[in-house]
Structure formats: structure tokens, C-alpha cells
Amino acid sequence: MEIIGIQSYLIISLIMFSAGIFTTVSRQNIIGIFMGIELILNSAALNFAAFSRFSAINLEGQAFSIFIIVLAAAEAAIALALLLSIYRRHKEINAEHLNKLRF
Amino acid sequence: MGIEMKEVVFIVVALLTVVPCLIVAFSRNILYSAFSLFFTLLGTSGLYFFLDAEFLAIAQVVVYIGGVTVLLLFAILLTKNIQEIKETNALSMKRAYFAGASSFILLASLIFLAVKEWKFFEAGPGTDYPFLTLNQLGELMLNKYLLPFEAASILLLVVLIGSLVIAKRAVK
Numbered sequence: 001m002e003i004i005g006i007q008s009y010l011i012i013s014l015i016m017f018s019a020g021i022f023t024t025v026s027r028q029n030i031i032g033i034f035m036g037i038e039l040i041l042n043s044a045a046l047n048f049a050a051f052s053r054f055s056a057i058n059l060e061g062q063a064f065s066i067f068i069i070v071l072a073a074a075e076a077a078i079a080l081a082l083l084l085s086i087y088r089r090h091k092e093i094n095a096e097h098l099n100k101l102r103f
Numbered sequence: 104m105g106i107e108m109k110e111v112v113f114i115v116v117a118l119l120t121v122v123p124c125l126i127v128a129f130s131r132n133i134l135y136s137a138f139s140l141f142f143t144l145l146g147t148s149g150l151y152f153f154l155d156a157e158f159l160a161i162a163q164v165v166v167y168i169g170g171v172t173v174l175l176l177f178a179i180l181l182t183k184n185i186q187e188i189k190e191t192n193a194l195s196m197k198r199a200y201f202a203g204a205s206s207f208i209l210l211a212s213l214i215f216l217a218v219k220e221w222k223f224f225e226a227g228p229g230t231d232y233p234f235l236t237l238n239q240l241g242e243l244m245l246n247k248y249l250l251p252f253e254a255a256s257i258l259l260l261v262v263l264i265g266s267l268v269i270a271k272r273a274v275k
Contacts, residue, residue, distance in 0.1 A: 003110040004153060007217070012117055012150070014213055016143070018206040019124040025202035028195045031179055035127055035140050038171065042147055053154040059240050062156050063248050069166050070255045074262040076171045080178045081266035087182045096195060
């Protein structure tokens with residue numbers, strides 16, 4: 001088994017994905033949940049680039065990684081703006097207490 | 104065949120990526136989580152360099168580290184009193200058991216599958232990857248993926264205006 005191979009990349013992004021799932025489900029703070037989502041998106045982009053490199057056919061995996069990065073940046077901006085709005089209105093960002101769809 | 108210098112660097116970068124993930128998942132201080140996320144994203148950029156994806160590595164540094172991490176730190180410091188920052192990232196216990204069980208089952212089953220079907224992951228026959236990927240990536244983005252490219256630019260415009268509107272309403 002080579003050290004710089006597809007297996008290493010798959011294991012790294014698998015650990016990152018599992019940590020992201022755990023963080024997303026178990027946090028109380030909304031910013032913590034958001035960090036988990038970032039980890040999940042990051043591991044998916046890494047997997048796309050790794051399969052593109054080691055199948056060695058063309059570069060389409062890297063194009064998908066670029067779109068994932070763009071969507072993650074857009075999601076970050078919108079999520080943090082919503083977070084500030086929620087904080088001004090409720091004075092807290094605990095996900096346990098924000099369980100109603102109407103204010 | 105010993106371990107070469109490049110592989111040592113790869114192992115260091117991989118550890119720099121994986122270990123802060125666990126700190127993000129288990130730390131109680133949210134500032135520690137944010138800085139660990141910074142190191143994870145930096146390590147992912149290094150892993151992109153090992154994949155010969157230079158543009159992705161640079162874009163990762165610019166977008167994630169220059170944008171998302173700074174935005175996260177601003178959001179943390181705007182929404183929390185500085186005194187109570189140490190216990191602001193608590194786990195919800197009734198969800199933590201479920202989350203730990205589900206992610207552990209996912210991890211164990213995928214590792215079992217990977218060990219059992221290891222030959223499934225062998226490299227393809229043609230392993231001549233283009234030496235400098237930037238030119239071909241630009242041609243791919245502007246020919247085949249032109250419509251998603253334009254859609255992404257429209258999305259970014261909408262996000263710019265929308266986040267301004269939401270944050271302005273909050274200031275009132």
C-alpha cells in the first residue's frame with residue numbers, strides 16, 4: 001500500500017466526515033453546528049479531488065470541488081447573517097430553545 | 104524501501120488535518136473549535152497540493168481561511184459575552200449519545216467495507232495526469248461547465264444582497 005494513495009485520502013475524509021456528523025447533531029450552539037457542516041462539505045470536496053487525481057482521466061472532479069467551495073462560502077455568509085438576526089431578537093443562539101418556526 | 108521525505112511531509116499534513124477535526128467535535132470552548140477548524144482547512148489545502156490541484160489549494164486558502172474563518176470569529180465575538188465564552192459550546196447530552204452511536208456505526212461499517220474490498224480502490228490503468236492542471240481547468244470551466252459557472256455567479260450576487268438585507272433588518 002502506498003502512503004500517498006487513494007486509500008489515505010479516503011480514510012482522512014472519512015474521519016473528517018464522521019467528526020462533522022457528530023458535531024452537527026450534538027452541538028447546542030448554532031455556530032458549532034455550522035462548523036460541522038463546513039467539515040462535511042470540506043470532506044466531500046477532498047473526495048472529489050482525490051478521485052479525479054487517482055482515476056487520472058480528466059479534471060471534472062476538481063470542477064465539482066470548486067463549485068462545492070463556492071456553495072460553502074455562500075452558505076457561510078447567509079448562515080451568519082441569519083445568526084446575527086436571531087441573536088438580536090432572542091439574545092441567545094441555543095438550538096435547544098429555538099424550536100419554533102414562528103417568532 | 105524506506106520512507107521518503109515527501110511521504111513524511113504527507114503524514115504530517117494528514118495529521119494536521121485529522122487531529123483538529125476531533126478538537127472541533129469535542130472541545131467545549133467555541134474559540135478553540137474555530138481555531139481548530141482553521142488548522143483543518145489549512146491541512147486540507149496542503150492535501151490538495153499533494154493531489155496536483157494547485158488552483159484548489161489556493162482557492163481553499165483564500166475562500167475558507169480568508170473568508171469563512173474570519174466570518175466565524177466575527178460571529179462568535181458578536182453573539183457572545185466574552186466572560187461566558189468557556190461554556191458556550193456545550194454538547195446536548197440527549198443528542199450526543201445518538202450522534203456518537205450513529206457516526207461510530209458509519210465509521211466502523213465504512214472501514215470494514217474498505218478493508219474487505221481493498222482491491223476495489225486500485226488506481227486506473229492510465230495514470231498520466233496533466234502536469235499543470237490550471238490551463239485545462241480553465242478550459243473546462245469556460246466550455247463544458249459554463250452554465251453552472253454563470254449560475255454560481257448569480258448565486259453569489261443574490262447572497263451578497265440577501266445577507267446585507269438580513270443583517271440590516273437586525274440592526275433596527
